[in-house]
Amino acid sequence: MKFARIVFAVAGIWGVLILIPLYWMAGTIGRQYPPPITHADFYYGFVAVALAWQIAFLVIAKEPRRFRPLMIPAIVEKFGYCATLLVLYATGELALGQMLVGSPDLLLGALFVAAFFAAR
Numbered sequence: 001m002k003f004a005r006i007v008f009a010v011a012g013i014w015g016v017l018i019l020i021p022l023y024w025m026a027g028t029i030g031r032q033y034p035p036p037i038t039h040a041d042f043y044y045g046f047v048a049v050a051l052a053w054q055i056a057f058l059v060i061a062k063e064p065r066r067f068r069p070l071m072i073p074a075i076v077e078k079f080g081y082c083a084t085l086l087v088l089y090a091t092g093e094l095a096l097g098q099m100l101v102g103s104p105d106l107l108l109g110a111l112f113v114a115a116f117f118a119a120r
């Protein structure tokens with residue numbers, strides 16, 4: 001149980017720290033990885049939804065046993081994002097640096113799976 005608390009708390013805090021700056025980085029991202037962001041609604045919508053998940057991770061961290069069913073979509077969120085990055089990289093739509101941004105999510109996804117079984 002302690003393991004699941006730590007994993008989800010770290011994931012939530014890490015995610016908030018990584019995502020908040022994205023609200024001020026749309027222009028920078030567009031310059032570093034052209035073309036510029038042309039659909040701000042999708043970009044900022046992604047950041048908002050991702051932040052909502054970080055809050056969900058923090059909720060799970062409070063009571064992992066109670067919120068164990070919510071760990072399943074959390075796992076899908078992590079591996080779904082990683083799979084998306086991999087496909088986009090494989091099709092030439094992402095640079096290697098952009099794909100590698102998902103590396104922590106792959107690790108967290110594996111830890112979420114372990115936490116799911118540990119919280120039985």
